[in-house]
Amino acid sequence: MKKLANLHALKNDPLGFILDTIITIVVNLVIPIPLAGELISSLRGPVLGCLVSILLLGIFMLVTIGTIILSPFIVSSSFLEQITSSLVVPSNIAADDSFIETSIPVQNPLGGAGMSYTSITAYFLDTNYLLQFGRIHTGVDLVPNDTYFKNSKTYKETNQVVIFSTINGSVSHFIDEYGGETVEVTNSESTLKAIFVHFSKVFVNSGANIKAGTPIGIMGKTGFATGEHLHYEIRIKSGNSWGITDPLQYIQ
Numbered sequence: 001m002k003k004l005a006n007l008h009a010l011k012n013d014p015l016g017f018i019l020d021t022i023i024t025i026v027v028n029l030v031i032p033i034p035l036a037g038e039l040i041s042s043l044r045g046p047v048l049g050c051l052v053s054i055l056l057l058g059i060f061m062l063v064t065i066g067t068i069i070l071s072p073f074i075v076s077s078s079f080l081e082q083i084t085s086s087l088v089v090p091s092n093i094a095a096d097d098s099f100i101e102t103s104i105p106v107q108n109p110l111g112g113a114g115m116s117y118t119s120i121t122a123y124f125l126d127t128n129y130l131l132q133f134g135r136i137h138t139g140v141d142l143v144p145n146d147t148y149f150k151n152s153k154t155y156k157e158t159n160q161v162v163i164f165s166t167i168n169g170s171v172s173h174f175i176d177e178y179g180g181e182t183v184e185v186t187n188s189e190s191t192l193k194a195i196f197v198h199f200s201k202v203f204v205n206s207g208a209n210i211k212a213g214t215p216i217g218i219m220g221k222t223g224f225a226t227g228e229h230l231h232y233e234i235r236i237k238s239g240n241s242w243g244i245t246d247p248l249q250y251i252q
């Protein structure tokens, strides 16, 4: 599973890869600098040897400082993604206006009244999940059911299972430790966030402010998943941490 995540990072992060290469070159320059100085000294005299050492050291310092300055931009976030591709909702996918604008996640992320559009393959704190995977299930796993395929307007129009934000809030889009495409939407009070995982495609950028009913991506199976589904999680701020809670208790 770790390997998958690393592959994903490498694929999506060529700048990080370049940074790694620069660091490797810089580190490998440290040892040759005094050696080169000494060599020039013995061939062309100490003055030139000293000048060459200073010049090499200068280049070394510049590259090092440059790397240090640039690294937070490259490493900390999806920097590359932000400069190369601004994610947009495809023109054939509309917002679901049956969602009400709210900071409380009362609707199903696949749309439909209550849970009519979805079946649940793993519950919140599901014991079967714990036994099977050895991990605590901190959300619910949702898959579209027959009613969804028969009635969802979005599915009929796009032939894709579109996931909608369930709250108004600001977006954080990232790839989790298992390679799962993840979107978090945090309400403006920073008291609650909705987390959506395993997308095959994501439509929203980190930092965007969106409303409940905004399409955020296409259901998929990226990351820790055995099949296509939506892992849906609600976190509530408690003190300095985000506590887990059952998302189903909100869906009306």
Ligand SMILES: [Zn+2]
Binding pocket: 122, 137, 139, 140, 141, 230, 231, 232
């Ligand atoms: Zn799950």
